[in-house]
Amino acid sequence: MTDRRPLGVAVSGGSDSLGLLYGLASVCAPGKLFALTVDHGLRSGSADEARRVKAHCRRLGVCHETLRWENAQPGSGLQAAARAARYRLLGLAAGRLGLAAVLTGHTSDDQQETLEMRRARSPSERAAGLAGIPLATLFDGRMWALRPLLGVGRAEIRDFLRGAGVEWIEDPSNSDARFERVRIRGLLKEAHRAANTEDGARIAALRFRLAQRAASYIEGRCSFETADTVRMKCGWDEDPEVVAAVMEALVDLCGGAERPLDRRGKATLRACMRTWASLSSDDRNGRAITLGRTMMQMRGGDVLIRRERRGLNTLDLEPGASAVWDGRYRIENLSRTSFLRVAGGGPHGVSPSFSRHLNARKHGWVAQSGVEGGFLCQRLIGRSSCILPVYELTLAQALAHLAGGNRFPECPWDVSGSNMASTTVKAG
Known part of the structure; x- marks a missing residue:
């Protein structure tokens, strides 16, 4: 038990989060569990749903708080905005209450739906997004969200609740075909396909090991030349996948772009790497490209990476x-x-x-x-300062050290690259 602080659990009143609440309440010591309900205010009955969750918590002897999203809702991208607001509110509550982490009720059904949506968008069988929903994610550099039910199906959770005589709330948005996830859920149900997350776990383990190797490369070969210019000593005989991962991470750190490199950007980077590797040191010198809002230039056998001088706002x-x-x-x-x-x-x-x-x-x-x-x-350490999947943590720590920033808080869950699906909570 490396972290004795209490745990938080996000509870909406649906079957998944109620199952997690009741399960945690049976194993956590008194005062070691806080239930948090985010009221997005998107439905007329949302306040009543929060009160029903509070009643469950009173029955279990668990402290409960309702967190309200009071900002004006956007005209588009409502689900994404609500998700961002939810994690922001949970993060603020976790800091105020001194929580080790906040647990959420994502299930293997959620994982399968996520993988199906991402497979439809990705031509690569090893794309990072195909790792699926991570077992743990750090938000805003301060709150770990843990997902202990990713290996459990929704049907199993509902059987558990029925056996305990617990009623859950059905969210009407779960049957709204305007949302992609609902459509994917319907297709999986029609095809009678079981949730299979083995490919996602395998890719997550690969990302974990790649992050470790990229972190070692950064620690041994990268330094800040000036306040905003990184010098990377290139080992052209190194594994190209590792070198590319390091370059992508440095582009993210130095460029500050809202999104990572897309397929075209990744292809451009790899083509440039192959070209530079094929040249002599003299022919290489001075070569440059702009990518991801950065300028990447060969200098003395090394690559200098900095923010390009355009698009800078006041x-x-x-x-x-x-x-x-x-x-x-x-x-x-x-x-x-x-x-x-x-x-x-x-x-x-x-x-x-x-x-x-x-x-x-x-x-x-x-x-x-x-x-x-x-x-x-x-x-900021690129997007890692906003959202950081646990399998990228070692790489983010190396970037933070390179930039002279504070280390990210360690995950309060025992996660290893060799067995990403077998973890034990170390908090509470």
């Missing part, structure tokens, strides 16, 4: 506000009276520079003078 932060600039830095304005302006600066014009107008004069600072300028500037 950010004006109100007093006391915080925001992300260029997808690469999280900025907090500590002043309660003056605006803070963030723009590109430094040798290549891609590092954050800061300025204020005080006493009719403009004052300027760089990231390192945050205390003097009254702001906080934190480098």
Whole structure:
């Protein structure tokens, strides 16, 4: 037991999350479990559903809180926005309550549906997305979401609840054919196909091992040349898959793009690698490409990677506000009276520079003078700072060390690359 803090469990009132709640309540010590219900406010009966969950928790002697999504709902992408809001609210609650992690009721049925949707979009049998729903995911660099029911079917959970005399809530959106997942669920049911997640577990294990090898490469061959330029010592005789994984991770770190490289971007990167590897060191020198908002240039046998100098916006932060600039830095304005302006600066014009107008004069600072300028500037570790599947954790830790940032919190679940499906909770 490496983490003695309480656990949280996300409970909507559906069969999956209620099954998880009742199962956890039977094994967790008193005071070691908190139930959290997110009320998205999308249906008229959502508040009543949260009260029904609270009644279950009272019966079990489990503390319960309802977290409300009070922002205006978007006109499109509603499910994605609701999911992002759900994890944000859960993360805030986990920090406030001092939870080791929050457990969710995703099942093997959810896993199969996810894999079916992703297979339909992917021409590659080893694409990262085909690892499916991870056993654990770190959100916003602070909250681990654990999914202990990914090997359990929904029918088995419902049999358990019936045996315990527990009634669950049926979400009407689960039968709304406007949603892709509902359509996939119907197709699987019609074909009488059982949930098969072996391929996903195999790909997750492969991603785990690839992340470990890429992390070792970064630790031994990468360094920051300037504040925003990484030097990568290339071993052209190394496994191309590992080198490509390292380059993709550095593009993510230095570029700050909202999305990872798509198929065309990945193909361009690999073609460039093959071309550079085939050239002599003299012919290689000075070669460059732009990819994923980065400039990648050969210099002295190494590759220099930095943010390309275009598409850099100016950010004006109100007093006391915080925001992300260029997808690469999280900025907090500590002043309660003056605006803070963030723009590109430094040798290549891609590092954050800061300025204020005080006493009719403009004052300027760089990231390192945050205390003097009254702001906080934190480098983000690519998308890992937002959402990090557990099998990419070792790679994210190597990137954080490279960038001089804080380590990500370790997963409170015993997860290994050789047996991604066999895990034991170490918290609570």
